[in-house]
Amino acid sequence: MDKNRKVHQFKNPVLNWIEFRLPIISYFKKEYGDYPMPKNCNYFWSFGALATITLVTMIVSGIFLAMNYTPHTDMAFDSVERIMRDVNYGWLMRYIHSNGAAFFFIIVYIHIVRAMYFGSYKYPRELNWILGVFIFLLMMATSFLGYTLPWGQMSYWGATVITNLFSAIPFIGEGLKTWLLGDYNVGNATLNRFFALHYVLPFVIFGVVGLHVAAVHVHGSNNPDGIDIKTNNDSVNFFPYMLIKDTVAMCAFGVAISAVIFFGPNLMAEVDNYIPADPLVTPAHIVPNWYLAPFYAILRAVPDKLGGVLLMFGAIVILFVLPWLDRSKVRSCNYRPIYKWFMMGFFVNFFALGYVGMLPAEGLYLLIARVGLLYYFGFFFIITPFVGWIEKPSKLPLSISDVYAKNIAPNIGGGEKGIPSPAMQKDTNL
Amino acid sequence: MAKKPKNKRRDFLQLSTVTLGAVGTAAFIWPFLKSMSPAEDTLAAGSTEVDISAIEEGQSITIKWRGKPVFIKKRTKDEIDAAKMVQASDLRDPQDDADRVQKEEWLVLVGVCTHLGCVPLGQKVSDMKGEYDGWYCPCHGSHYDTSGRIRKGPAPKNLDVPPYTFLNDNTIKIG
Amino acid sequence: MRLLLIIFLLFSSNLFAAEMSTEKMPKHDWSFKGVTGTFDRAAIQRGYKVYREVCAGCHSMKLLYYRDLIDVGFSEAQVKVIASEYTVLDGPNDDGEMFERPARPADRFVNPYANDNEARANNNGAYPPDLSVITKARKYGVDYIYNLLLGYVEPPKGMEVGNGMWYNKWMAGNQIAMPAPIADGSVDYDDGTDNNAEQLSADVTHFLHWAAEPEMEERKNLGIKVILFFIILGTIVYLAKNRLWRDVT
Numbered sequence: 001m002d003k004n005r006k007v008h009q010f011k012n013p014v015l016n017w018i019e020f021r022l023p024i025i026s027y028f029k030k031e032y033g034d035y036p037m038p039k040n041c042n043y044f045w046s047f048g049a050l051a052t053i054t055l056v057t058m059i060v061s062g063i064f065l066a067m068n069y070t071p072h073t074d075m076a077f078d079s080v081e082r083i084m085r086d087v088n089y090g091w092l093m094r095y096i097h098s099n100g101a102a103f104f105f106i107i108v109y110i111h112i113v114r115a116m117y118f119g120s121y122k123y124p125r126e127l128n129w130i131l132g133v134f135i136f137l138l139m140m141a142t143s144f145l146g147y148t149l150p151w152g153q154m155s156y157w158g159a160t161v162i163t164n165l166f167s168a169i170p171f172i173g174e175g176l177k178t179w180l181l182g183d184y185n186v187g188n189a190t191l192n193r194f195f196a197l198h199y200v201l202p203f204v205i206f207g208v209v210g211l212h213v214a215a216v217h218v219h220g221s222n223n224p225d226g227i228d229i230k231t232n233n234d235s236v237n238f239f240p241y242m243l244i245k246d247t248v249a250m251c252a253f254g255v256a257i258s259a260v261i262f263f264g265p266n267l268m269a270e271v272d273n274y275i276p277a278d279p280l281v282t283p284a285h286i287v288p289n290w291y292l293a294p295f296y297a298i299l300r301a302v303p304d305k306l307g308g309v310l311l312m313f314g315a316i317v318i319l320f321v322l323p324w325l326d327r328s329k330v331r332s333c334n335y336r337p338i339y340k341w342f343m344m345g346f347f348v349n350f351f352a353l354g355y356v357g358m359l360p361a362e363g364l365y366l367l368i369a370r371v372g373l374l375y376y377f378g379f380f381f382i383i384t385p386f387v388g389w390i391e392k393p394s395k396l397p398l399s400i401s402d403v404y405a406k407n408i409a410p411n412i413g414g415g416e417k418g419i420p421s422p423a424m425q426k427d428t429n430l
Numbered sequence: 431m432a433k434k435p436k437n438k439r440r441d442f443l444q445l446s447t448v449t450l451g452a453v454g455t456a457a458f459i460w461p462f463l464k465s466m467s468p469a470e471d472t473l474a475a476g477s478t479e480v481d482i483s484a485i486e487e488g489q490s491i492t493i494k495w496r497g498k499p500v501f502i503k504k505r506t507k508d509e510i511d512a513a514k515m516v517q518a519s520d521l522r523d524p525q526d527d528a529d530r531v532q533k534e535e536w537l538v539l540v541g542v543c544t545h546l547g548c549v550p551l552g553q554k555v556s557d558m559k560g561e562y563d564g565w566y567c568p569c570h571g572s573h574y575d576t577s578g579r580i581r582k583g584p585a586p587k588n589l590d591v592p593p594y595t596f597l598n599d600n601t602i603k604i605g
Numbered sequence: 606m607r608l609l610l611i612i613f614l615l616f617s618s619n620l621f622a623a624e625m626s627t628e629k630m631p632k633h634d635w636s637f638k639g640v641t642g643t644f645d646r647a648a649i650q651r652g653y654k655v656y657r658e659v660c661a662g663c664h665s666m667k668l669l670y671y672r673d674l675i676d677v678g679f680s681e682a683q684v685k686v687i688a689s690e691y692t693v694l695d696g697p698n699d700d701g702e703m704f705e706r707p708a709r710p711a712d713r714f715v716n717p718y719a720n721d722n723e724a725r726a727n728n729n730g731a732y733p734p735d736l737s738v739i740t741k742a743r744k745y746g747v748d749y750i751y752n753l754l755l756g757y758v759e760p761p762k763g764m765e766v767g768n769g770m771w772y773n774k775w776m777a778g779n780q781i782a783m784p785a786p787i788a789d790g791s792v793d794y795d796d797g798t799d800n801n802a803e804q805l806s807a808d809v810t811h812f813l814h815w816a817a818e819p820e821m822e823e824r825k826n827l828g829i830k831v832i833l834f835f836i837i838l839g840t841i842v843y844l845a846k847n848r849l850w851r852d853v854t
Contacts (some may be wrong), residue, residue: 034669039853064462081668081738084820086470089461091820237854244846251839255832262828263640294669405854412850429748443845450838474672474711
């Protein structure tokens with residue numbers, strides 16, 4: 001133990017007492033106070049904070065739901081309805097949780113769009129990207145487990161379809177499925193363990209999020225122009241500049257999610273899940289929640305059962321290796337005139353896959369799913385390496401402060417302007 | 431960074447932001463805390479109606495109320511007299527019998543010993559009733575009299591009288 | 606080739622009739638729609654009468670308690686009377702026997718059948734679904750229920766309706782095991798409201814929607830306050846943000 005290590009001194013003696021024993025105060029001051037953020041970050045950069053707030057909200061609402069939920073097949077559906085009707089504000093907690101999950105995915109998808117479009121997955125942030133994909137995987141598992149808990153028709157049959165996929169694995173598949181379910185078919189044993197796992201995974205997510213944020217803070221955040229911070233003029237302190245921007249984003253998010261929770265709480269729900277689970281009656285269309293739909297589309301696009309499973313998981317696994325598929329030295333697609341269009345095509349394609357994933361896998365929808373699947377993998381395996389290799393990027397700006405002074409500062413609000421930057425002064429001869 | 435001149439405006443904005451934020455946070459937490467209060471179905475089960483028309487003199491029945499046993503006894507004249515004769519000042523937990531009943535032949539008590547929570551004996555004809563002819567708690571030897579008051583033993587207080595009303599001569603609503 | 610296609614389309618309308626109607630679901634005017642929508646308690650009370658007299662014979666609503674009816678304007682005394690008209694199996698008593706007693710406000714709505722099997726046995730093998738959340742359990746919700754109740758029309762020429770089934774315009778597959786439950790004058794209203802089939806269907810649907818979402822009015826009320834809060838806070842914070850960032854060069 002290094003008794004002579006330098007300990008930061010504060011004016012407040014209580015803070016000093018804590019700081020000496022656990023330097024948490026200087027830690028927070030460094031990571032969230034004086035932490036340098038690129039000046040030019042736009043509101044896309046607020047979605048990480050929004051995601052964290054949403055995760056905490058999901059955990060809190062989930063815990064209060066768990067105070068009243070019963071994970072037994074005979075009682076689960078009724079216990080959820082009891083929460084809706086008899087528990088004080090139970091309806092609010094249920095709707096926060098179900099719609100919060102949907103918004104969590106919306107936020108994370110936009111967060112991923114930011115990472116892909118602006119090259120945040122590239123050197124030196126590859127590990128951060130990998131941690132993020134891992135969080136995404138955990139989110140998908142958690143939401144799948146959680147969806148079975150109300151024990152509606154879609155809960156039961158969605159669980160049946162997805163767990164049946166495991167039996168596609170050669171040799172061990174059937175045994176693996178039985179082991180996972182705790183029974184020959186989805187039933188009470190399954191429901192109970194899914195509840196236990198659903199409760200624990202969000203805390204695992206929380207831990208990985210901690211690693212994810214720590215990783216970002218090592219090299220600092222990326223920015224829309226993809227160029228590094230070179231001088232102090234390129235950055236602002238996180239507090240209060242970025243904190244206040246994140247608060248604006250949070251309020252906008254608050255309006256959006258409240259509009260849904262209070263005025264359209266079942267817009268994103270499947271009506272079939274308000275029918276208690278019946279193992280003898282299969283719904284006409286079995287679909288997962290919409291946020292898992294793109295991967296469901298890929299699963300159903302392949303005529304072979306094992307092939308579909310492999311490609312569906314492959315579609316997620318391939319994300320992990322994106323930093324190595326893309327050889328371009330330029331980060332932001334704003335300066336990659338060709339790749340930018342393929343990238344936007346990828347987002348549109350992902351949306352299209354999601355759309356057909358919610359519809360029957362027949363006719364035109366199946367065709368779109370197959371084309372979508374081809375583009376999805378083609379984008380990663382072919383387009384990304386090839387375009388990265390042959391593309392001539394646009395000229396990058398001189399510095400972040402330069403971009404900021406020229407393009408962003410003039411547009412901040414109305415009224416009085418601050419002191420113009422040296423770059424601007426040069427131009428306007430002030 | 432330009433400083434002082436815009437101080438007043440900025441302070442107002444800061445103050446209103448922080449205040450609204452604090453109000454909002456409190457308002458967000460409130461429903462969660464309220465959700466832990468007893469739910470509607472729990473409250474609805476919070477009162478029980480009992481038909482007492484079939485209870486004979488000297489007989490005592492046990493019903494469940496809010497998860498606990500409640501003794502309803504139709505007292506005999508002797509039992510009522512014995513209860514009235516006791517001086518309240520002689521008791522560990524001084525209470526007149528008149529203060530513990532609404533109609534003197536009907537005694538309604540929560541059947542939980544005030545010592546450490548066991549259910550006292552005395553409801554059945556064959557039960558031990560203790561030295562004061564009321565109830566006897568076998569766990570640590572508390573004796574209750576014909577008004578359910580503690581007379582001997584470690585219990586500190588008389589058996590609780592729950593809130594109840596006579597809806598009519600044949601029905602009591604407890605709670 | 607084109608001719609064949611036209612002929613095929615002309616004669617295939619029967620084929621498509623077997624599927625759910627491709628007509629758009631007609632929307633009915635409901636007082637509870639919209640941001641400021643509220644329940645019409647008189648309609649709910651009338652709808653409850655329709656449920657009691659027409660539907661409760663086959664359809665359970667086991668997620669509702671009799672005490673819930675206090676929220677639609679019945680007094681505690683009235684609710685006690687309503688509940689006591691039904692018998693509930695209770696017990697065991699001190700002799701170890703199960704016994705029947707009149708229902709209390711704290712009891713759930715009594716099921717018409719002892720269990721699902723009895724329900725099926727009495728209805729040609731079809732299970733009359735529980736109606737507690739039916740308006741949330743069907744696509745198009747209240748409009749579907751309303752139109753379904755009024756959707757018993759003559760089947761198109763040449764269509765074979767199965768044994769024990771009836772033709773319904775809006776049911777998936779166009780065949781339903783329930784005979785038309787509502788006709789003009791099926792139920793008499795105490796408050797003098799006209800009791801034609803449309804009114805009866807609208808009222809029972811209104812009741813069913815309240816049963817599915819009893820928290821609706823409180824939810825919308827709170828929603829307006831919450832959204833207003835975020836808009837106000839958001840505006841203030843946005844102004845503060847602009848002020849702050851204006852000094853950043």
